[in-house]
Amino acid sequence: MKDFLEYQKKSNNYYQLKKLIEFFDELQTNSLIKFFSDKEYRSLVTIPEVALTKGKQNCWVGKVWISEELFRYSHPFILPNLITKKLTKHEVEVQFKVIQVFSSVNIAKTFWIKDFFEDYSVKLTNQQKTKMKNYFIECLQQYKEHGLVDGNYKIISKGKVYSTKKLTSKVISEGFIVYEKLYV
Amino acid sequence: MNQNKLSFESENLVVDYISFKFQESHCDQNKIAKYLFNLGFNSYQQSGKLSKPVQERMLVNSKNQFAILFVNDHSYWKGTLLQFSGLNASQFYFLAKQNIIDWKTFDTATLSRFDIYYSRENNKQDKISSADFLENCYKKIKQNNKNVTLEKNRLGLILKIGNRRSNNYSRIYQEKNSLKFEYEMKGQLLRKYHSLLISNCLEELENLMCEGFLRHFGKLLPLEESFTDWLVVKLRPLRKQELSFATFHSHYLEEKKFSEGGERKKFFMLLQFLNYAQNLDYERGALGSTTY
Numbered sequence: 270m271k272d273f274l275e276y277q278k279k280s281n282n283y284y285q286l287k288k289l290i291e292f293f294d295e296l297q298t299n300s301l302i303k304f305f306s307d308k309e310y311r312s313l314v315t316i317p318e319v320a321l322t323k324g325k326q327n328c329w330v331g332k333v334w335i336s337e338e339l340f341r342y343s344h345p346f347i348l349p350n351l352i353t354k355k356l357t358k359h360e361v362e363v364q365f366k367v368i369q370v371f372s373s374v375n376i377a378k379t380f381w382i383k384d385f386f387e388d389y390s391v392k393l394t395n396q397q398k399t400k401m402k403n404y405f406i407e408c409l410q411q412y413k414e415h416g417l418v419d420g421n422y423k424i425i426s427k428g429k430v431y432s433t434k435k436l437t438s439k440v441i442s443e444g445f446i447v448y449e450k451l452y453v
Numbered sequence: 454m455n456q457n458k459l460s461f462e463s464e465n466l467v468v469d470y471i472s473f474k475f476q477e478s479h480c481d482q483n484k485i486a487k488y489l490f491n492l493g494f495n496s497y498q499q500s501g502k503l504s505k506p507v508q509e510r511m512l513v514n515s516k517n518q519f520a521i522l523f524v525n526d527h528s529y530w531k532g533t534l535l536q537f538s539g540l541n542a543s544q545f546y547f548l549a550k551q552n553i554i555d556w557k558t559f560d561t562a563t564l565s566r567f568d569i570y571y572s573r574e575n576n577k578q579d580k581i582s583s584a585d586f587l588e589n590c591y592k593k594i595k596q597n598n599k600n601v602t603l604e605k606n607r608l609g610l611i612l613k614i615g616n617r618r619s620n621n622y623s624r625i626y627q628e629k630n631s632l633k634f635e636y637e638m639k640g641q642l643l644r645k646y647h648s649l650l651i652s653n654c655l656e657e658l659e660n661l662m663c664e665g666f667l668r669h670f671g672k673l674l675p676l677e678e679s680f681t682d683w684l685v686v687k688l689r690p691l692r693k694q695e696l697s698f699a700t701f702h703s704h705y706l707e708e709k710k711f712s713e714g715g716e717r718k719k720f721f722m723l724l725q726f727l728n729y730a731q732n733l734d735y736e737r738g739a740l741g742s743t744t745y
Contacts, residue, residue: 276729277722292722301716301723303707310704314727317740334745335730337737343457343690344702350728352721365717368724372706376677376685388710415700451685452693453671 270321270329278353286329293319293331313339346372349415351408359401362389367408371417376451378418379425380405381444402438409436409447419448457690458656459663461569464687466663468546469635470568471537479561480533482523486512488558492548494519494541501527501534519544534565542568549650556651564647569666570635571683572628579679583632586680587612587625593675614673621669632680636666667691701728 270289271281279285295301297319302311313336320332348368356364366385370378382405386398393401412418423430425444436445461468486496496511501524508522519541524534537545548554575583587610591603594614602613609627616622620642624635638646642665649658671688674681701724711717738745 273726273729277725292719292726295719296723296726301720304711304720306705306707314723317745333730334738334740335727337744339727340731341457344704345686345689346703346705347692347694347700348703348724350699350701350725352725356718361717361721364721365711368703369706369708372703373708374682374686374705416694448677451671451676451688453668453688453691 270331273331290321290329293321293333296333310342313342347415347417348372349411349417351411359393359397360404363401363404364408367405367412371412371449376449377446378449379444379446380441381425382441383443399438402441405441406436406438412447416452417450419450422447458660459667460656460659461663464571464663464667465683466569466571466666468543468568469539469570470566470637471542471545471564472566473535473559473562474565475533475535475562477531480523480535482511482533485535485558486521486523488555489521490514490517492553493517493544494521496521496523498523498525500525535562549653550655552653559651564643564650565639567638567643567646567662568635569638569662570633571666572631572633573680573683574631576679581679583627583680584610586632586678587627589678590625590674594673598673623669623673634670634684636669638662638665664691701725 270286274281274285274289296316299315302314305311305314316333316335318334322330322332324330348371351364366380370380382402386393386401409418413420420434422433422436423446424433424436424440425431425446426440427443430446433440482496482498490496490512495513495517497508497513497520498511499506499508499522506524511523521541522536522538524536527534545554581589587603590612591601594601598614600615600619604611604613611624611626614623614625617637618639620638620640622637622639624633624637626633626635646658646662649655649661667684667687668691670681670684674684676685676688703724
């Protein structure tokens with residue numbers, strides 16, 4: 270468990286360990302597979318058993334059953350690991366949206382920012398919205414640096430689409446489109 | 454990570470044409486016709502010299518559902534072509550897969566052409582028409598390749614990419630409710646496939662052909678269009694981007710809204726865990742028919 274915490278760049282303290290134990294407990298219930306849309310893949314990421322034991326020097330060891338096929342599986346998406354720091358609640362929402370939109374069939378990934386804020390669970394101030402829009406741009410910049418998206422973007426304004434080389438919080442208020450790069 | 458093997462079935466590709474070439478007098482037509490007759494193929498022959506060739510019956514029975522054609526007397530080449538077209542090619546390949554074909558009958562032949570196609574049904578959600586899509590493809594390909602034409606015949610538009618005599622030639626054309634993406638392989642490209650075919654290594658042959666087909670169209674076509682949605686899905690697992698330490702894998706996600714914020718954090722952890730687990734030591738075990 271300590272090793273996995275280090276991998277996640279998280280501190281090895283009681284709170285984080287508790288969170289991790291909760292995660293492994295939940296893993297066994299397979300409640301997280303609902304995020305995936307592909308039925309075959311859902312069955313592949315189904316975890317039938319997790320065993321957590323406390324070893325020497327209070328060291329927790331987890332034993333997880335993972336389908337062998339999953340190790341050979343050619344996944345359709347590569348994502349940058351942007352979860353290397355403690356994220357705020359709003360950052361989690363943005364990150365999730367980015368992953369969700371990116372992990373879709375079309376090469377063109379459309380982010381409907383206005384709808385995102387309208388559907389948001391709490392009412393946001395303009396300052397919070399600007400911060401979140403900037404975080405969208407920051408995340409996608411990381412995708413670009415990993416060669417996963419193209420440098421040509423489009424913005425949506427009054428329902429029309431315009432090309433742009435740069436995204437800013439001002440121009441993406443309605444929405445924007447990025448293009449996944451596929452090296453074949 | 455190992456690649457999962459591709460097959461014609463998994464990629465929904467259809468064998469549409471197979472031909473074999475026999476040099477000079479190396480083709481015992483009667484022997485081959487008799488052999489294939491017993492497998493359900495009627496035989497016809499025609500001259501390769503005539504502009505409007507007439508097919509002559511060789512060995513025909515109304516009970517046979519399939520047909521082959523021998524083409525002789527070519528203007529610039531002394532030899533015989535044995536052609537399986539459309540469903541006849543699919544049937545011949547099906548028999549080869551069933552290990553029914555005796556390849557000794559074809560020991561003097563070389564595989565000279567092999568066509569496969571993918572048929573993409575038109576969809577109400579398509580943002581543009583198939584005609585506009587072909588027009589967009591034409592414009593994109595024309596930027597780097599002069600050997601591209603967009604023509605209209607009685608059935609609709611047809612986009613031809615490459616030289617018909619070259620080893621890689623492809624066509625995309627309109628059918629009643631679909632678009633057909635056809636890939637024609639010839640010459641040197643088929644040398645390896647020929648040896649795989651006659652040695653019944655069809656799993657390997659299909660994997661290589663499928664990959665060649667997908668990469669061929671993947672490099673040529675505009676991938677952001679609705680009509681290439683199938684291609685994008687098939688190409689993603691073949692992408693050449695390497696997984697670095699700072700990245701992880703994912704699959705297609707549900708588009709709906711998930712209400713629980715805490716679950717999203719756990720979902721991130723799941724992605725991280727699946728990546729982390731790839732590099733751990735492990736023991737093998739089985740639960741039912743599944744190995745873990």
